[in-house]
Amino acid sequence: GAGVSQSPRYKVAKRGQDVALRCDPISGHVSLFWYQQALGQGPEFLTYFQNEAQLDKSGLPSDRFFAERPEGSVSTLKIQRTQQEDSAVYLCASSSHAYEQYFGPGTRLTVT
Amino acid sequence: SQQGEEDPQALSIQEGENATMNCSYKTSINNLQWYRQNSGRGLVHLILIRSNEREKHSGRLRVTLDTSKKSSSLLITASRAADTASYFCATDGLTGTASKLTFGTGTRLQVTL
Numbered sequence: 001g002a003g004v005s006q007s008p009r010y011k012v013a014k015r016g017q018d019v020a021l022r023c024d025p026i027s028g029h030v031s032l033f034w035y036q037q038a039l040g041q042g043p044e045f046l047t048y049f050q051n052e053a054q055l056d057k058s059g060l061p062s063d064r065f066f067a068e069r070p071e072g073s074v075s076t077l078k079i080q081r082t083q084q085e086d087s088a089v090y091l092c093a094s095s096s097h098a099y100e101q102y103f104g105p106g107t108r109l110t111v112t
Numbered sequence: 113s114q115q116g117e118e119d120p121q122a123l124s125i126q127e128g129e130n131a132t133m134n135c136s137y138k139t140s141i142n143n144l145q146w147y148r149q150n151s152g153r154g155l156v157h158l159i160l161i162r163s164n165e166r167e168k169h170s171g172r173l174r175v176t177l178d179t180s181k182k183s184s185s186l187l188i189t190a191s192r193a194a195d196t197a198s199y200f201c202a203t204d205g206l207t208g209t210a211s212k213l214t215f216g217t218g219t220r221l222q223v224t225l
Binding site for chain 1: 143145147153154155156157160200202204211212213214215216217218
C-alpha cells in the first residue's frame, strides 16, 4: 500500500485523557499536514511540517494540541486533556510538491 | 475558519444527469482545487486550476474559475452512482504556508439510479 495511513482509525477517549494519533505519509514525501474535520464541515488546517521542521502551527486550537515529526517521516498528533469539542476526524496529508496533497483515511476521535 | 461556502449544500440527481456545484472564497489565491470525500474515507484530489486559468477539463469534470468574483464551479457530466460523495473546494494562499489548504463547507451529492 503506497498511500497515507493513519492509526487508530477510531478512538474513544474519556474527557481529560490524553490521545496520540499517528500518520505514516507516503515514502519520500517532504511535506506533511494535519487537518481537523468537524461533522458536516470541511477540513481545517492544524499544522504543517517540511521534513522534521514544523513550519506552521497556526491552526492548532490550543496548547493542548502538539504535533511532532522527529525523523521527517512518521508524525504524531497529541491532544492532552481531551475535551468534548475535540471530537472530530483528524486527517493527515502528505505531498512531494506544493500543490496536490494525498490524504489518509483519518482518525475519528470521540470524546465522551 | 472556512475559506468560503459552497452551494448547494446538498444536491440529489439521477444517474446520467449533470451536477453543478459552486464555491466562493474570500482571499486572493494561487490555486483552487476540488476534492471528493466518500463516506468514511479520506479526501481524493480531483483537479487543480491555477489563478491565471479560467477553465479546465479532466474526463467528466469541468472546472471554471472567476477570480474577479472569487468563485469557482465544478461540473460533473453524465453522473454515475459512484459519484455520490461530498465535494470540497480548497484554496491555497499567497502568504504564509503557500500550500496550506483552506476548504469550503462542501456539497453533498447524491446520485440515484
